[in-house]
Every structure is written in C-alpha cells, then in structure tokens.
Amino acid sequence: MSIEPSVRVEDKLFYNRYLVDAGRAHIKVRPHTTPSPELLSMLKACPARCYELNDKGQVEITVDGCIECGTCRVICEGSGDIEWSYPRGGYGVLFKFG
C-alpha cells in the first residue's frame, strides 16, 4: 500500500482571494449536542474544510475560506442542521479565473 501524503486545504485556499464580511457568517450550524450523520459528513465533503469538530464532539463552521459551492446546503439544509445563504453582495470568494 502506498502512503498518501496528507493534503492541506489551507495551502490551496491561500491561492484564492476573499473579501471577508467580518461578523456576518453566511452559513450557521444549528446548536446541537450530538451531530447528525449529515453534519458529520461535512467534515470530509466540504472542499474548503470549513467544518470541524470541537473538543466536545460538536461540528463547528468557520466560513472565511468558504468557496460558496453549496455542497453543505445540499446535504444539511433539509435536515435543518444548517442555515445557508450567500454572503452579502461583493463579499466572499473572488475568483480571478474560475
């Protein structure tokens, strides 16, 4: 078996330009004690690794690196686990190439 070098998403996001709307997160995780399977799957499925587990085993989101793909909305909005919207006009990720 070959050893897979771990991929650091943070390094990838570093290439991108963002205009962060400080204090106004466009995605919010509903407070919970135990995360649902949907929410847990976001730890892996989010392409910007915005979702992380805190030391209490709850899923948290930091939206600064979000590339606004909508994957978490597709997986988690239906179960009520998250509230999802776009950033305010002009904020968020700014693709130079796309």
Next chain:
Amino acid sequence: MIEEKFDAIVVGAGMAGNAAALTLAQRGLKVLQLERGEYSGSKNVQGAILYADMLEKLIPDFREDAPLERHLVEQRFWMMDDRSHTGLHYRSDDFNEEKPNRYTIIRAQFDKWFSQKVREAGATVLCETTVTELAQDAYGKVIGVRTDRADGEIHADVVVLAEGVNGLLGTRAGLRQRPTPDKVALAVKEMHFLPRETIEARFNLRGDEGMVIEAAGTISRGMTGMGFIYANKECISLGIGCLVADFQRTGETPYGLLDRFKRHPSVAPLIEGSEVKEYAAHLIPEGGFKAIPQLYGEGWVVVGDAAQLNNAIHREGSNLAMTSGRIAAEAIFQVKSRKDPMTAENLSLYKKMLDESFVIKDLKKYKDMPALMHTQSQNFFLTYPELVSKAMQNFLRVDGTPKVEKEKTTFKSFIKARSWSGLFGDAFRLARAWR
C-alpha cells in the same frame, strides 16, 4: 425601494443571465441585471469549453474581441486505473478552420467580457448585489425582487431566474425543490500556470491550437465522476468532480481526490513544475431530463443551471444555459410585443420554444443515463477500467505466452469480474440509455 419599474429583472450574470439580459436589451426592453459578485464572473467556475455556435447566435462576431484561450483540435478520452490509462484520441486538422467550433475559456475573464456586451446593449447591470428573496403579491405572482442593499425592493413585469445550480431564490419561494445529493456533482479545480511553449510541447500543439482530456476510472474511487485536463494559453485547468451523494456515502475528500488525480503517473508529467494560482469548487447539475423543474410561472421563468439544464454525458452546460437564456428572452419579448401580461399561461411559450430546441431534445435522449451511471458506478468507474487496463497490458507485453492463451486470460478475467449476464446486462443497459 427603487421606484423605477423594469420590464424585466435578470438575477445572475453567468452564461444564462448574460444571454437573457443581452437578448432582452437588444429587443429594446428595460432590463435590470443583478449579480452578487464583484463583477460578472467573479463567482463562476467552469472547465471550460465554450461552444461557439450558441454564442454566435447572440454575438455573431464574438471572435473579434472575446477572451478565447485555444481552439480545440484534439480530444482525448482516458479510461484510467491506478497506474495506466487507455486512451481514445481524436485529432483533426479540420478543426483548424476559419470559425472554430470549440474553444477553451477562463470563465471569470469571459464573463467580464460578456457582461460588457450586455451593458453596451443597454441593460443596467448592478454587481455586488445579492438578491435575497423574490417579491410576490398576495396571489403569489412574482412582482420583483428584494436585495441586500438598503431599500432593496425592485419591481418588474417578469423576473428571469438565472441564479445557477444552487437556485436559492426559487427554492425559498417554493417554485422548486432544493437539489438533492444524488442530482448534483461537486467539482474541484485548480489553475496550473506554465510557460506557453511548455504547454504546447507537452500537448503537441502549435500556435493557438488546443486539446482537452476527459478522464474516468479508478480516479473517482468507485464514485460516479470524471476528471478533466484542459489546455489554455498559459495555464492548464485541471479538476475532478463526483456526485455529492457519493462523497457523502464514501467519506472521500474532494481535495484528496484532486491530489490523487494530479499524482497519477499519466497526469503528473503534464503539470510538472507548474505554479498553481487558484483552487475553486462548484456544483454541476447531474439529474438530466428527469430533474428539470417547473420552468415558468406567474411573473417568472428559470434558465440555465438553476433549471438543471445540463448534459453531463457530453459535459455541456454553458451552451444550454446560453440557449435557454436567449429563448426565455425571446418568449418574453413576444409576450411583451403583444402587450399581454406576464402570466404563467403566456410565459409557457418559453417552455414550448425550449422543447423544440436541442436543449430539451438532448436531455430527453439521455434521460436514463444518470440513473444508470449512479446505480452501476462501481462497475463503470472501477471494475471496467481495471479490466481494460489488464487486457491492454496482456495484449502488449511480449513474454512468450501464446496469443491464444493471452486472449483466454483476458476473456476469463472479464467473465470472472462481471459474469456473462452482468456483461450483457451492462452493455444492454448502456445501449438502451444511449439510444
């Protein structure tokens, strides 16, 4: 509230929205286009292959100033296992024609150019404005939009929803369902910069000639998905996408998949020494014909990815977006010219016209493909690529084994992996879905 009332508001300045806004403005309608990005294109992600025919219908002389990368003279299809690929390549000098049919483009730059044409045609384009809601009257008729700007309600006779695959506004207003994980793919993509000469040497290109590679196989780890490598002038677009439901099921990470694709022995030498300048992700509608929602209603129409108009088998989306945007605009213009109101009944003209176009005809042709690919993903994306690779090696290696025995080995490996009925069943199902 902005007191001014518009003939039409177009939400979104992507391929569909720009086509709609341009056509409406060209026909003399008073158009307002709203886009949440800093400029048209700043939120948009594509491979990207541009199909000239659909753009020509909107801007016949686009070749004069559009930011085009390379015209395609070669297409490669790769079936990959972990260490090999089996390729089908098509290259023709016929594609070096006066008006080439396909080009690579860079969406953020292309959309900026397209948006300029929309402005020149007379539309008002307002960027950095997120539409938060549709404004509806007491009967549910759409009468305009609300935005995140102060006093942000704006009215129009009709709203063209060109908001892309997520289609947030339509869902919020109850016009259609949110896309489900089995109906959309998540694609991640990087831009790799290299000197022009290096790209031309590596891909066997001269001048502005271009080539694209579409890849499938074990790179998607048994998920329904595809990889792509597109040559631009001074950079290579490289990405991979798989169904969201498959990511959810397998726990694979999108960036892990992308990096494995980059490290594949067939891919790594192509991008060696490149400088990565961007990492992007975007959803792609994959549900095909059966996922198309209601396309019109009281005071609204929906176009492009928001209407799931995407042909995943042929990797066509932007052309369906442009065409649906143009057709919706033409239908609106006809209703307006007759001085009729923008009711659902009158706007059904849009669907009628779209049904007659290649957009719906093509999607109908492949209506059973998405389901087939999704239920058989293990076979189509893991088992067959590995079998084909083994068969090719067996065929090519000269090791003293008599050819008859070699053929038997290959034959047996196929039967062992899929059984007679499995093989016939797959072939039959594929043929039927393709028909």
